[in-house]
Every structure is written in C-alpha cells, then in structure tokens.
Amino acid sequence: MPYRILIINPNTTVAMTDALRPLVEGLAYNDTVYTFWTAPEGPASINDEIGCKESAEKSLPHLIPLIAEHDAFLVACYSPHPLVTALRHETSTRDSTPKPVIGILEASVSAALNTLDPDESFGVVSTGKVWEYLLGARICSLLGSKAAEAHSGDNDSAPYRTKVFAGVETTGLNATELHDAPEALVKTKVQEAAQRLLGMGSPASGVPFALYASDASKVAEGKTNSDGRTEDLAGIQLEKGAYTMTFDTAAYFASQHVHDYFYPKVDVHFHVADASSHYHVPLILSPFGFSTYRGS
Structure with missing residues (x-):
C-alpha cells in the first residue's frame, strides 16, 4: 500500500x-x-x-x-x-x-538546521514586508527563542534574529505577483533581498559618497540616508557614459566603531547606456567584503 x-x-x-x-x-x-x-x-x-x-x-x-x-x-x-x-x-x-x-x-527550518555547519546561519526571502515580523517571530519560536530576546528593536517592524537565524528579507511582491510578474523583475527582487541577507543585515546610514563622471569631474556627493539610500542623487539626470560611485567606507566603519575592516574605500564603476532609464546600483557591504549589481 x-x-x-x-x-x-x-x-x-x-x-x-x-x-x-x-x-x-x-x-x-x-x-x-x-x-x-x-x-x-x-x-x-x-x-x-x-x-x-x-x-x-x-x-x-x-x-x-x-x-x-x-x-x-x-x-x-x-x-x-x-x-x-x-x-x-x-x-x-x-x-x-x-x-x-x-x-x-x-519543514524548511528543519531542513536548514540539518544542513548548517558550525557558525553558519540561514535566512528567509519572502514576499511582502509584513512577513518580516510574522515569519521572524514564528521561526524564532521554532528555534526555542523567546520573541522578546530575538527582537532587535522596540517595535514590530524591528527584525528578529538569532545566532543561527539571520532574519527575513522581502521582495515587495505578493504571492501571485511572484508567479505573474516578468521573470527578470522577480529575479532582481529576489536577488536584492538575498543580497541584503548576506550583507550586514540593515541599511547603512551615513556612508559618505561621491559620484564622478568619466572625466573625473564630480557630479554629486553626500551621505546615505536612514534607509541606506543616496537621497542626494534624486533628480540628477545622467547622460550616457561611464561613471564611478565612490564610497568612503573607512569613515562609515569608524562611525560604527568598527576598526577591523579590509576595504577603506569602494569604487563602483558603471555605464549608463540609456539616459532615460532608472539606475539602481546597490552596494552590499561588510567589513571584509562587498558586492554590487544593477537592481530594478
């Protein structure tokens, strides 16, 4: 049978x-x-x-x-x-x-725990932002952690994390949109969420940056805002061509009292092929590594 x-x-x-x-x-x-x-x-x-x-x-x-x-x-x-x-x-x-x-x-939490090596952790990529709290609280409960102990803030929007659970990042798409949206958009959204999990886990506020054109002239400068975004670039229209975004990571790490780091400065080079398009270039940063890609 x-x-x-x-x-x-x-x-x-x-x-x-x-x-x-x-x-x-x-x-x-x-x-x-x-x-x-x-x-x-x-x-x-x-x-x-x-x-x-x-x-x-x-x-x-x-x-x-x-x-x-x-x-x-x-x-x-x-x-x-x-x-x-x-x-x-x-x-x-x-x-x-x-x-x-x-x-x-x-089932996924059980499977993840069975594959982890010592000092490794797992995280979850989900759909809408509400799941960051709902899934985080449930997973911490499954791991035997009290929600209040795993909660890294004073409100429901603060992330839940433990030693083996890196947290939940979301794509902003709902379940049906994940199936119906263009494949390229879905892949980008999932990749962005996964990259956030692999990074330091929270937006990097106060990172000094400068944007340079191919002739080394400075286009703009500023600091990332509380969401980790380069708000000072809003409204700037880029022409076709090559650009370099320079991040003063040494200054940022110093402000976070992180003294052991490998990259004091990060230069991100990119090319604008279509001046009418929107360009989103995330930087995923940790003291000993970084990654970047073209986002949506």
Missing part, C-alpha cells in the same frame, strides 16, 4: 498548485502517492495574517472529509498558517495515532 500525502495549497490560485507538482514529483520517492489540492474558496493570495486565518477557515471544512483517505498532510503556504494546527487537531480526534501534518515553513 503506497504512502498517501495530501499537498495542500490553501489559496485559490491553481497556478501555484501546478507549480508545486514538478518540485514534489521530482523527488521520486518510492511507494508514495501525492494528491494536490487547491482551496475552492478563500483568498487568491495569502499576503498577511488575516489572509492566513481566512484561508484556514475556508479550507478546513473541505479538507476534513479527505483525512481518512491520506496518511500525511503538507500545507504548502510559507507562513505560520493556522491550518497546520487545525488539521493536527482534526487528525488526532479521528485516529488513535495522529497523522503527520506540517507546513512548508516548519
């Missing part, structure tokens, strides 16, 4: 369910049968805590009749989804031995 697993998409977007099929079936487990289920009612995209609750309430009545037909359940929504707890309760009241129920959030 094969092991029967129900893969649950608690939103109504069938395309998201279809995207799961090759990932799951590619595992090629022997004696395992997967059934894919899409919520017949509820939100098309789960973008916050309210969406989680609504989708659980709409999905559960449809799932209860399927409990007897399956041996295990995977809730395929990357969130602290209440459907996981609700299904565990329903299976425990119907069987002497409760059937396994897990969400992909919990």
